Amino acid sequence: MNQVQQSEEFPGLPPFPDDVATAPLLRLSLEKLLAGDAAEVDRLFQASVDIGFCYLDLHDSASGNCLLDDADKLFQVGEKLFELSLEEKKKYDFSAQNSYFGYKAQGASVTDKQGTLDRHEFYNVSKNDILGISDSLPAPDVLHQSRERLASFMQGSHAIVTLILKLLNDKLALPPDTLPNLHRRQAISGDQVRFVKAPPQPQDDRLTAMGQHTDFGSVTVLFNRLGGLQVLPPGADAEWVYVRPLPGHAIVNLGDAMVKFTNGLFRSNIHRVVSPPGAQGDTTRYSLVYFSRPEDSVILRRLEGSDLIPQIEDGQVEEEVNSKDWIIRRALGRRVDLVDSIDYDKASGTEQMSRRIKV
Ligand SMILES: O=C(O)CCC(=O)C(=O)O
Numbered sequence: 001m002n003q004v005q006q007s008e009e010f011p012g013l014p015p016f017p018d019d020v021a022t023a024p025l026l027r028l029s030l031e032k033l034l035a036g037d038a039a040e041v042d043r044l045f046q047a048s049v050d051i052g053f054c055y056l057d058l059h060d061s062a063s064g065n066c067l068l069d070d071a072d073k074l075f076q077v078g079e080k081l082f083e084l085s086l087e088e089k090k091k092y093d094f095s096a097q098n099s100y101f102g103y104k105a106q107g108a109s110v111t112d113k114q115g116t117l118d119r120h121e122f123y124n125v126s127k128n129d130i131l132g133i134s135d136s137l138p139a140p141d142v143l144h145q146s147r148e149r150l151a152s153f154m155q156g157s158h159a160i161v162t163l164i165l166k167l168l169n170d171k172l173a174l175p176p177d178t179l180p181n182l183h184r185r186q187a188i189s190g191d192q193v194r195f196v197k198a199p200p201q202p203q204d205d206r207l208t209a210m211g212q213h214t215d216f217g218s219v220t221v222l223f224n225r226l227g228g229l230q231v232l233p234p235g236a237d238a239e240w241v242y243v244r245p246l247p248g249h250a251i252v253n254l255g256d257a258m259v260k261f262t263n264g265l266f267r268s269n270i271h272r273v274v275s276p277p278g279a280q281g282d283t284t285r286y287s288l289v290y291f292s293r294p295e296d297s298v299i300l301r302r303l304e305g306s307d308l309i310p311q312i313e314d315g316q317v318e319e320e321v322n323s324k325d326w327i328i329r330r331a332l333g334r335r336v337d338l339v340d341s342i343d344y345d346k347a348s349g350t351e352q353m354s355r356r357i358k359v
């Protein structure tokens with residue numbers, strides 16, 4: 001195993017503790033996936049069915065190393081971005097205009113049915129904007145100055161998403177390029193880069209920073225340095241386990257759209273963010289994400305053309321909802337500043353299917 005030679009720690013950060021339960025996610029190699037290595041593609045398919053999360057080793061290919069380099073630079077951009085005053089950042093909260101791009105302040109959304117407020121802030125940057133597919137949104141200087149870097153990161157992440165979609169498409173024996181063609185890079189979609197910041201929480205008052213959820217879209221490419229991300233394995237007795245961040249790797253997970261396209265064959269795992277474990281809990285946590293989503297007008301329903309995708313059962317009703325509306329409903333439905341009385345369940349996605357509990 002060549003991974004043994006790679007450091008498992010991030011320089012300059014407290015180590016991830018060895019005494020907490022972690023998810024045994026598969027480590028897939030981008031280089032092998034690019035080469036179409038059959039065993040690696042099988043592992044990708046299995047991870048998509050079983051858990052919907054895996055690590056992707058980016059060290060081993062040139063394009064992977066470029067993406068790692070872009071991610072490093074964008075972590076620095078994220079730190080500067082969140083140093084701006086709250087007043088300045090709030091100028092870029094476009095949620096009142098029914099947009100999910102831009103800034104969300106800490107405490108602007110609820111993390112549970114009881115109405116507990118979140119403990120993280122984030123900023124979503126639109127792919128449509130950065131790649132010149134739509135008009136530009138107002139943005140702070142630090143983001144204007146980083147447009148080229150953001151474009152490079154978006155293109156690199158989108159290429160990984162397209163590769164994964166193509167490999168899964170072919171394992172499902174769907175007509176060629178069915179999945180990639182619902183995610184064309186130059187089409188209008190909710191694809192976005194998210195910068196996330198969660199400050200250290202007081203030792204005697206540590207709450208979930210980001211509430212449990214499934215991602216709304218198709219494939220998520222996530223960069224973590226500190227722990228705190230947790231996933232809930234399938235089954236009624238499951239307990240939360242941490243995802244240990246690994247240097248040189250992205251964490252890749254599937255979202256609701258992939259569950260709907262495959263009528264539950266693929267899994268979009270429930271996850272949340274809590275205080276980083278052990279000595280990491282006193283350090284500010286930053287993360288960087290690329291969310292891919294189907295193009296705005298794509299209806300999220302079972303795809304035709306694969307014998308592996310379960311049929312719609314008698315009595316099962318598929319909602320006629322497009323990708324854009326799905327994301328807005330899920331993303332803005334738990335915002336305290338937008339909704340008078342939050343209907344927590346109405347903003348949910350495929351969480352129930354993710355639990356895989358037979359009723
Ligand atoms: O910050 C993380 O590690 C995960 C963030 C996440 O799950 C999200 O933004 O949807």
Ligand SMILES: [Fe+2]
Pocket residue numbers: 213214215271
């Ligand atoms: Fe997420």
